[in-house]
Amino acid sequence: MTDKPFPDHRAAALALLNGNHRLSRKAGQFLGQLAVDSTPMSEAQADWLGKLLDRAGLPSMAEGGAA
Numbered sequence: 775m776t777d778k779p780f781p782d783h784r785a786a787a788l789a790l791l792n793g794n795h796r797l798s799r800k801a802g803q804f805l806g807q808l809a810v811d812s813t814p815m816s817e818a819q820a821d822w823l824g825k826l827l828d829r830a831g832l833p834s835m836a837e838g839g840a841a
Contacts, residue, residue: 787809789832790826
């Protein structure tokens with residue numbers, strides 16, 4: 775595993791979905807939406823994604839990677 779930040783929310787969502795991470799159904803739905811929707815995330819979505827990445831022990835998003 776690398777500590778390199780994810781370049782965008784799609785890459786981060788796919789890493790969480792493809793990994794062996796315990797996710798709730800709601801988190802899975804959220805990550806699935808992020809994986810297919812290129813619309814910029816809201817502040818609340820970015821916060822939740824950051825928390826999911828942190829809990830999974832994955833690197834954070836790159837600065838400006840919320841688009």
